[in-house]
Amino acid sequence: MSEVAIRVEGLGKRYAVGGGAPYLSLRDxxxxxxxxxxxxxxxxxxxEEIWALKDVSFEVKQGEVLGVIGRNGAGKSTLLKILSRxxxxxxxxxEVWGRVGSLLEVGTGFHPELTGRENIWLYGxxxxxxxxxxxxxFDEIVAFSEVEAFLDTPLKHYSxxxxxxxxxxxxxxxxxxxxxxxxxxxxGDAGFQRxxxxxxxxxxxxxxxxxxxxxxxxxxxxxxxxVALLEAGSLVYCGPSETAFAKYRRCWAGDLAxxxxxxxxxxxxxxxxxxxxxxxxxxSAVAPGAPLEVEIQFHVFTPANVxxxxxxxDERHVPVGFCxxxxxxxxxxxxxxxxxxxxxxxxxxxxxxxxxxxxxxxAEPGVRxxxxxxxxxxxxxxxxxxxxxxxxxxxxxxxGCVLLNPTAVIGPVRLSQEQQSGRPAxxxxxxxxxxxxxxxxxxxxGA
Amino acid sequence: MEAAPSPGAAPGSxxxxxxxxxxxxxxxxxxxxxxxxxxxxLYFLIWRDLxxxxxxxxxxxxxxxxxPLLAAALxxxxxxxxxxxxxxxxxxxxxxxxxxxxxxxxxxxxSESTNSVVTHQQLIKKxxxxxxxxxxxxxxxxxxxxxxxxxVLGVLLAVFQVAVTWKVLVLxxxxxxxxxxxxxxxxxxxxxxxxxxxxxYAVPFLVQVWFFATPIVYPSSLVPExxxxxWALNPMASVVDVFRWALLAAAPPPLPALGASLxxxxxxxxxxxxxxxxxxxxxxxxx
Numbered sequence: 001m002s003e004v005a006i007r008v009e010g011l012g013k014r015y016a017v018g019g020g021a022p023y024l025s026l027r028d029x030x031x032x033x034x035x036x037x038x039x040x041x042x043x044x045x046x047x048e049e050i051w052a053l054k055d056v057s058f059e060v061k062q063g064e065v066l067g068v069i070g071r072n073g074a075g076k077s078t079l080l081k082i083l084s085r086x087x088x089x090x091x092x093x094x095e096v097w098g099r100v101g102s103l104l105e106v107g108t109g110f111h112p113e114l115t116g117r118e119n120i121w122l123y124g125x126x127x128x129x130x131x132x133x134x135x136x137x138f139d140e141i142v143a144f145s146e147v148e149a150f151l152d153t154p155l156k157h158y159s160x161x162x163x164x165x166x167x168x169x170x171x172x173x174x175x176x177x178x179x180x181x182x183x184x185x186x187x188g189d190a191g192f193q194r195x196x197x198x199x200x201x202x203x204x205x206x207x208x209x210x211x212x213x214x215x216x217x218x219x220x221x222x223x224x225x226x227v228a229l230l231e232a233g234s235l236v237y238c239g240p241s242e243t244a245f246a247k248y249r250r251c252w253a254g255d256l257a258x259x260x261x262x263x264x265x266x267x268x269x270x271x272x273x274x275x276x277x278x279x280x281x282x283x284s285a286v287a288p289g290a291p292l293e294v295e296i297q298f299h300v301f302t303p304a305n306v307x308x309x310x311x312x313x314d315e316r317h318v319p320v321g322f323c324x325x326x327x328x329x330x331x332x333x334x335x336x337x338x339x340x341x342x343x344x345x346x347x348x349x350x351x352x353x354x355x356x357x358x359x360x361x362x363a364e365p366g367v368r369x370x371x372x373x374x375x376x377x378x379x380x381x382x383x384x385x386x387x388x389x390x391x392x393x394x395x396x397x398x399x400g401c402v403l404l405n406p407t408a409v410i411g412p413v414r415l416s417q418e419q420q421s422g423r424p425a426x427x428x429x430x431x432x433x434x435x436x437x438x439x440x441x442x443x444x445x446g447a
Numbered sequence: 448m449e450a451a452p453s454p455g456a457a458p459g460s461x462x463x464x465x466x467x468x469x470x471x472x473x474x475x476x477x478x479x480x481x482x483x484x485x486x487x488x489l490y491f492l493i494w495r496d497l498x499x500x501x502x503x504x505x506x507x508x509x510x511x512x513x514x515p516l517l518a519a520a521l522x523x524x525x526x527x528x529x530x531x532x533x534x535x536x537x538x539x540x541x542x543x544x545x546x547x548x549x550x551x552x553x554x555x556x557x558s559e560s561t562n563s564v565v566t567h568q569q570l571i572k573k574x575x576x577x578x579x580x581x582x583x584x585x586x587x588x589x590x591x592x593x594x595x596x597x598x599v600l601g602v603l604l605a606v607f608q609v610a611v612t613w614k615v616l617v618l619x620x621x622x623x624x625x626x627x628x629x630x631x632x633x634x635x636x637x638x639x640x641x642x643x644x645x646x647x648y649a650v651p652f653l654v655q656v657w658f659f660a661t662p663i664v665y666p667s668s669l670v671p672e673x674x675x676x677x678w679a680l681n682p683m684a685s686v687v688d689v690f691r692w693a694l695l696a697a698a699p700p701p702l703p704a705l706g707a708s709l710x711x712x713x714x715x716x717x718x719x720x721x722x723x724x725x726x727x728x729x730x731x732x733x734x
Contacts, residue, residue: 007465015732085575087731088470095465105573111495113502118495125491126574 005097005178005209006060006083012091013053013078052078054233055092062097062177065210067224067241069248074230076213077182080104083211084180098209101128101176107167112156116147116166119155123170137173145169172199179203182213197222218316221245245315246355264372269306269362272339273297276358276377285380288353288393288403292346294377298362299339306335306370308342311359313375320356320401321348326365350403353383354395478720481577489580489587496559496588511595515551519544526664535666537695538607545694546663546687548596549625552589553683554654556626559585560633561640561650564730571730578727579720582637586630593622600694609695617693624689624709628682631712634719638726662687667700679704682712 053075060066068076081087083094084102109126110119120141124134134141142148145166147158155163181200200223203210214220220227220241227244229237237247277293278286286292300306312321323346357375364370383392393403482489501507519540526532527539534542560582564571567581604611640646661683662670670678678684685708688700700708 081731082468085466085468086572088728089468090470092470094468096468097465100466102575108573109570111499113499114495118498122491122495125488126570126576128485128488128576131487131490 003062005062008094010092011056014090063207067220067227068213070230075233098177101174102180104182218318264369266370269370289350295343492584511592555589556586556629561636582633621689631716638723679707682708
């Protein structure tokens with residue numbers, strides 16, 4: 001099937017920002033009236049225009065799952081809003097073949113005074129389901145949501161988790177030919193997210209077209225055959241997800257002054273410099289098994305319990321390791337104001353070959369963040385083959401990032417009389433030898 | 448099996464016209480088509496309105512009966528007994544009730560639709576649906592109260608032994624006229640309230656003033672001759688007169704006045720829809 005499901009041509013969206021509150025009072029407008037009549041519109045003052053989308057063109061084939069990634073404000077949500085007809089483009093056009101279903105937020109449209117049952121009908125209709133469709137799927141929706149017992153209870157008595165489940169169950173039974181999804185998976189607990197992802201895969205397997213906007217690299221990798229990367233409103237790349245993510249990470253690179261996503265900041269402490277070292281010099285590639293050395297400098301402005309923490313992420317942006325210097329008992333006291341430097345060594349065992357990033361943060365462990373730089377450090381682990389077997393442990397294999405260091409006791413199983421019948425059972429192994437993989441050495445048992 | 452599948456069509460399905468998303472669209476802007484496509488949602492919105500309205504009330508839908516009944520009783524006491532306002536020879540309670548019937552529809556639609564867009568901002572930002580449904584829903588939901596109150600009117604007619612004539616057949620048309628009047632104003636208020644939050648405070652006052660500017664507690668014949676032209680510009684004045692004509696066989700409104708009212712309504716509606724569209728697009732754009 002190579003039918004086009006979505007065609008976007010030169011799409012642009014302009015927003016006017018600043019130059020007036022989102023809503024005015026009548027008095028303000030009346031006060032401005034004389035000036036407007038005189039031709040001097042006060043609106044022009046301080047009014048700025050930004051293009052949230054600039055000349056974006058792409059096509060999505062039927063049955064394809066397109067991921068859309070980009071930093072905050074890159075235009076991802078605007079694109080989705082235009083495709084789902086919530087807002088109109090300023091320029092260009094888009095064509096969509098087939099029935100469109102969009103999930104920009106799960107649960108908008110629920111009414112707290114109505115019961116769960118009534119809300120299923122209402123929310124279904126809001127999402128664009130026809131009455132007979134809701135009727136047909138009603139039992140399925142209820143079963144999926146696991147809230148049968150509370151079906152006739154007003155929604156206001158539901159926990160937020162229950163509301164979420166109910167909303168998603170309805171949304172999951174929307175069967176559009178073109179599905180637009182935004183960050184829906186970012187909410188809810190891990191179990192719920194898994195359920196969502198599973199449902200998305202079903203949708204994909206059902207041959208329907210999906211446009212999926214997300215920050216969740218793991219999910220995008222898993223679901224999307226092609227990924228579009230937006231940067232400041234422009235489409236900079238559209239192609240295989242590996243390449244898209246590589247480019248995405250590249251646009252993070254750069255010094256601290258700009259280009260790094262600061263997800264938290266405060267007036268208490270601030271990171272000034274973050275460097276990855278290898279044997280004392282700045283490095284961007286390390287051998288598997290080598291410890292990571294990180295040097296950071298930070299300002300403390302107000303005395304506080306400031307502590308450095310590191311979060312290691314794999315190629316898909318999935319967290320795979322964490323370290324808090326609080327574990328050293330380093331920051332049990334209060335850090336005095338001033339510029340501080342910390343050089344720390346993080347032993348992470350053998351990491352799979354591939355690219356990694358590290359989030360560096362200043363925090364009061366377990367309490368709050370003072371500063372948070374996402375993916376500020378980038379490095380790769382070199383694909384060094386195993387000495388004996390020539391095997392390369394790589395992220396690409398999908399076997400994770402951490403090589404578990406085994407110790408094994410190996411020997412034949414000696415069976416007792418009643419176990420002779422052939423059924424394998426817990427027997428005593430006769431330890432012949434113990435193998436440890438770390439240095440590949442073998443030793444005779446008991447040695 | 449299709450006899451002659453057209454080239455380029457998706458297997459098993461006829462070639463369909465795509466949904467086109469473009470910057471500006473024509474005068475009607477496809478609103479009619481969209482509304483038809485989403486008509487079931489309109490039904491559910493009305494249904495929700497009705498469900499929610501009488502939740503947690505002790506007497507529920509009986510309010511639809513009580514409100515106009517109590518108002519009519521009060522008006523009879525104050526305007527008829529105390530002030531001696533004439534009622535064109537009809538029993539005053541009946542006379543007032545016949546005027547209150549369309550008025551309640553009108554005032555309910557006005558006060559409910561004013562906030563309709565503002566309270567649904569979140570929905571507007573996250574879900575596509577014809578926004579015009581928001582001010583339209585209260586207008587249609589008001590019909591249910593209207594229907595309940597109509598039954599009471601029937602009882603009143605029997606009590607006062609007023610025989611209905613063939614003119615009662617015009618009633619559905621009169622209801623449509625009342626809804627049209629309500630909708631043409633509701634669209635304005637809903638959109639204005641998005642821009643100026645003053646509107647919601649002004650509306651109760653507006654409704655009150657409008658009430659007295661409409662011949663509900665007094666007959667149209669009481670309006671001074673030289674003011675009649677101005678009065679005719681109030682669509683509700685004609686609507687009430689048409690109601691009384693249909694129900695009580697009172698004097699019909701003069702045709703020029705009716706025409707003027709209709710003209711005002713349609714003008715208001717056309718301009719209102721235009722304004723509503725302009726405002727509606729900005730809501731989703733406010734980030």
